[in-house]
Amino acid sequence: MISTVAIVGVGLIGASFALALKKCGFTGRILGVSSEGALRAGLESGAIDEGCSLESAVPRADLIYLSQTIHRIIEVFPALDGLVRPGALVTDAGSTKQTIVSAAGRALTKCQFLGGHPLAGKEQRGAVAADPDLFRNRRYVLTPTGANDLETPGAAEFLEWIKRIGAIPVVITPQEHDRTVALTSHLPQLASTALAAVVAQHIGSDESLRVSGTGLLDMTRLAMSPFDVWHEILATNASSLERALQIYIAKLEQIRQALDQPALRSDFEAASALAQKLRS
Amino acid sequence: MISTVAIVGVGLIGASFALALKKCGFTGRILGVSSEGALRAGLESGAIDEGCSLESAVPRADLIYLSQTIHRIIEVFPALDGLVRPGALVTDAGSTKQTIVSAAGRALTKCQFLGGHPLAGKEQRGAVAADPDLFRNRRYVLTPTGANDLETPGAAEFLEWIKRIGAIPVVITPQEHDRTVALTSHLPQLASTALAAVVAQHIGSDESLRVSGTGLLDMTRLAMSPFDVWHEILATNASSLERALQIYIAKLEQIRQALDQPALRSDFEAASALAQKLRS
Numbered sequence: 001m002i003s004t005v006a007i008v009g010v011g012l013i014g015a016s017f018a019l020a021l022k023k024c025g026f027t028g029r030i031l032g033v034s035s036e037g038a039l040r041a042g043l044e045s046g047a048i049d050e051g052c053s054l055e056s057a058v059p060r061a062d063l064i065y066l067s068q069t070i071h072r073i074i075e076v077f078p079a080l081d082g083l084v085r086p087g088a089l090v091t092d093a094g095s096t097k098q099t100i101v102s103a104a105g106r107a108l109t110k111c112q113f114l115g116g117h118p119l120a121g122k123e124q125r126g127a128v129a130a131d132p133d134l135f136r137n138r139r140y141v142l143t144p145t146g147a148n149d150l151e152t153p154g155a156a157e158f159l160e161w162i163k164r165i166g167a168i169p170v171v172i173t174p175q176e177h178d179r180t181v182a183l184t185s186h187l188p189q190l191a192s193t194a195l196a197a198v199v200a201q202h203i204g205s206d207e208s209l210r211v212s213g214t215g216l217l218d219m220t221r222l223a224m225s226p227f228d229v230w231h232e233i234l235a236t237n238a239s240s241l242e243r244a245l246q247i248y249i250a251k252l253e254q255i256r257q258a259l260d261q262p263a264l265r266s267d268f269e270a271a272s273a274l275a276q277k278l279r280s
Numbered sequence: 281m282i283s284t285v286a287i288v289g290v291g292l293i294g295a296s297f298a299l300a301l302k303k304c305g306f307t308g309r310i311l312g313v314s315s316e317g318a319l320r321a322g323l324e325s326g327a328i329d330e331g332c333s334l335e336s337a338v339p340r341a342d343l344i345y346l347s348q349t350i351h352r353i354i355e356v357f358p359a360l361d362g363l364v365r366p367g368a369l370v371t372d373a374g375s376t377k378q379t380i381v382s383a384a385g386r387a388l389t390k391c392q393f394l395g396g397h398p399l400a401g402k403e404q405r406g407a408v409a410a411d412p413d414l415f416r417n418r419r420y421v422l423t424p425t426g427a428n429d430l431e432t433p434g435a436a437e438f439l440e441w442i443k444r445i446g447a448i449p450v451v452i453t454p455q456e457h458d459r460t461v462a463l464t465s466h467l468p469q470l471a472s473t474a475l476a477a478v479v480a481q482h483i484g485s486d487e488s489l490r491v492s493g494t495g496l497l498d499m500t501r502l503a504m505s506p507f508d509v510w511h512e513i514l515a516t517n518a519s520s521l522e523r524a525l526q527i528y529i530a531k532l533e534q535i536r537q538a539l540d541q542p543a544l545r546s547d548f549e550a551a552s553a554l555a556q557k558l559r560s
Contacts, residue, residue: 184492196551212464227548235540268507271476
């Protein structure tokens with residue numbers, strides 16, 4: 001029975017998860033472990049009930065929710081193993097999974113770890129932007145590595161909470177997760193960044209830049225994401241992403257050689273069908 | 281004095297231009313030359329006053345506004361030259377300019393031609409989607425080739441109407457237009473189409489496809505554009521676009537080799553600055 005939750009990293013995701021739990025009927029205690037400013041914001045919004053050190057929060061918690069950056073998550077594992085209550089569930093919300101799941105496998109010997117990735121977010125960051133409905137109708141990926149990982153009491157109850165907060169669980173392996181998001185999330189980001197970088201470099205005047213339509217706006221929205229959000233994601237998914245970029249570059253090269261060929265129609269048709277399926 | 285306008289191609293752009301003229305005080309006559317269905321829609325919306333054949337419309341018109349597809353525009357030039365009234369102005373709304381402007385230069389001997397490209401549009405097509413405010417606050421590119429092209433009575437009056445309908449005129453050469461839109465419009469289209477085509481090919485299951493965020497939606501909106509809208513644009517701007525694709529591919533290749541390098545930060549920063557400038 002999950003009665004105490006420790007949110008480690010009280011940012012947008014951690015604070016939203018806490019608010020979502022409370023909105024959906026969780027009556028236990030939620031402890032926050034984070035910087036002073038984040039704890040203050042988390043307490044003010046009612047996301048957390050108490051700000052604690054890692055050392056005081058983890059031994060009390062049945063669910064430890066790691067919502068820091070990828071490297072911070074990996075760094076905290078060794079300390080967790082000495083603090084965690086047997087039977088507790090440790091989960092995370094990191095954007096790549098293989099690196100985190102294998103680090104957890106090496107470091108955590110006394111409790112279960114279940115990798116997670118909620119496909120939710122918004123442009124504002126931090127606990128001040130937290131929203132109890134952030135996960136509603138969004139996919140929440142879980143990446144168990146053992147056959148019974150979702151059937152332990154802690155995992156089964158956590159899965160119930162994911163559903164109660166309105167998210168749609170998707171169960172895949174860490175490898176499949178990373179390969180998929182390389183194509184569906186990280187490649188779109190780099191396609192946008194590269195496009196904006198190229199336009200910045202080759203369109204000299206602001207006046208010429210205005211000779212553009214709404215398409216360029218769509219295609220450069222992601223380019224506004226800061227590098228600090230992305231560098232750990234890109235670095236910890238480099239091999240899947242290298243492959244995704246190779247595939248994308250090959251397709252662009254093929255298009256470049258067929259600009260006046262009717263064969264280009266099949267790419268437009270496949271692309272249009274995919275874009276419409278995404279919206280259905 | 282422009283008192284009769286012939287709209288050749290009563291589609292979204294042609295019918296919107298006619299409606300915009302009327303809304304902004306044009307009291308002359310607007311003739312439409314188009315397919316039967318388009319003429320009916322244009323008459324119903326009040327965009328045109330009369331549906332005509334090319335042979336009956338052109339000799340009566342002071343301004344001939346060509347808003348067909350690029351190839352149709354080029355095909356109509358030879359016939360125009362035998363019909364047009366001396367002193368009339370012929371202009372067009374084609375999305376690429378070098379091919380059209382040079383074809384006009386060869387074919388039109390009896391009247392002035394001024395290339396144009398209104399950067400306006402919407403997803404629906406045809407005269408039924410026409411909107412008198414379509415051009416408001418949008419750039420309207422004009423591509424004169426002679427020093428005094430904008431100072432003839434017809435061109436000066438046409439330029440006044442462009443401003444009256446709320447558009448912002450931009451005067452550049454056909455070459456500069458095509459080089460610019462290759463980067464700001466055609467490359468974004470192909471970046472989106474290639475991305476969606478690659479995702480379609482490499483993400484097997486619909487369930488995996490759901491493991492994506494809003495970024496993929498942004499980056500695949502353009503991919504819904506039909507090939508029929510694009511194939512003439514791509515074919516008539518192939519050399520600028522090949523160069524734009526080369527530059528884009530080179531940038532992606534450079535990023536691919538630096539996924540775990542801090543050097544990637546400078547691309548993210550340049551991209552973000554450009555994306556913000558576009559929105560300012």
